[in-house]
Amino acid sequence: MKLGFIGLGIMGAPMAGHLLAGGHEVFAFSRSGVPAGVVAQGAYACASPAEVAQKADIIFSMVPDTSHVADVLFGDKGIAQGLSAGKTVVDMSSISPIATKQFAAKINAFGCDYLDAPVSGGEVGAKAASLTIMVGGSQVTFNRVQPLFALMGKNITLIGDNGSGQTCKVANQIIVALNIEAVGEALLFAAKAGADPAKVRQALMGGLATSRILELHGERMIKRTFTPGFRIELHQKDLNLALEGAKAMGISLPNTANTQQLMSSCMAHGGAGWDHSGLVRALEIAANFQISQTPAA
């Protein structure tokens, strides 16, 4: 098929590579230029999102934030300027569910279909084609794009109408952040009380406190490996989407709000680029106590 891919960063480049490896033509655009590796795999470098939309039938985007998606879709030489009826736009960025509904309606007005399809699994999942993909849109459009999603990911779920994919991603980011914070509070409590946090983590694995976060991020907190992984500043962006949405919908997310504030504290201490397991540092700084020694270099 003739596919488009806009945004070829850490995530987008390997994802586009999987589409190429699947035997598809890929028309590509990236603000900072299409990476040589992707061109070497056979991608055709376009001059603008509009050119991508003219040449491809299904156009994927994978960019950092809501404003970037708005720009790629409706900015100067954006996708909208190259669209014709019958094409499909698939935004795989993690952005606002509310804005997504508006974007979908505007794309639908061109006689085109829209899917929101954010992912989790990070750079590792993008490279391994093992991403979790959470999709919002119609069943018919989902069915048409599903074989392409299957080239990039494994656990692929149609959640509901447009916006539902982004909503599901925000729900994911709420749980991940709050589970990290929970492990941080528990290990801080234990360590300050004199217990070995590594033994506490080990004892809790397998019981009701078991989580992927206790396993992975608990270990990072104990071993003090705060190299990303997933950066705190990006996770804070996702919690901001949760809190903006909560405000708009009239619901209260008290622990999400607290945790977003703790991320601000991390950033005040130079932690914008720490892995999100570094959230424990905000608790440690407040307590003037560190749960575990920094390992010798």
Add this chain to the structure above:
Amino acid sequence: MKLGFIGLGIMGAPMAGHLLAGGHEVFAFSRSGVPAGVVAQGAYACASPAEVAQKADIIFSMVPDTSHVADVLFGDKGIAQGLSAGKTVVDMSSISPIATKQFAAKINAFGCDYLDAPVSGGEVGAKAASLTIMVGGSQVTFNRVQPLFALMGKNITLIGDNGSGQTCKVANQIIVALNIEAVGEALLFAAKAGADPAKVRQALMGGLATSRILELHGERMIKRTFTPGFRIELHQKDLNLALEGAKAMGISLPNTANTQQLMSSCMAHGGAGWDHSGLVRALEIAANFQISQTPAA
């Protein structure tokens, strides 16, 4: 061996039963009388904790709260009045780590050993002899009691000195409560935004948001099955231990504090006896929105 067991409630009765089934003599006391089933299994009903301590070499206790342990140990006709040097006291209740250190020192002064060995796994784990047991005390004493723990549980860990078992249990209860609250916030956000919470939960299983709580308690929130399980009033007691400890140690546990307050809101709405997954009700009540319909009776 000659064992003692004090506190034969929902947890204690099956635990004492496993010790009897393991071929040990069990001298038993329970404030409300030794259950007929435990006597039928061969337990000898004693008139007081003091009598249990006179007749047994290793005395287990499994009672609701710190004040009950203090009473069983040092109250009128308590364990201390029947102790002689060389005996071992093993408290399997979930109580204050700080009080536990004091209790252990007072028992040690009789020439006796002390272990704190709280459990997780609930009534199901107690009956199936699959409890997780988190132990504080000396290695020598742990080694002596370990074969008896193995009759009652599976994942048995010596965490550190006296108090460390209770500290680990508090850490467990922090993570469990905060993970429940996280799933509640995420499903509330998703449902209010119009996504099906059951599909969201399904999409998140297997990814970074995976936890035993998302699996079990997430399902209970969606299916509205708030029959305990583990009662909110008991979990709130455990979070109070966390917050008292945090205050004493000079550390801040912001999400534990928030979550304890949400449990108070549940109790204000008649939820003391709800399963702890009912914590989502506090978020729902604040939002005047329910994530899922109550199933037809």
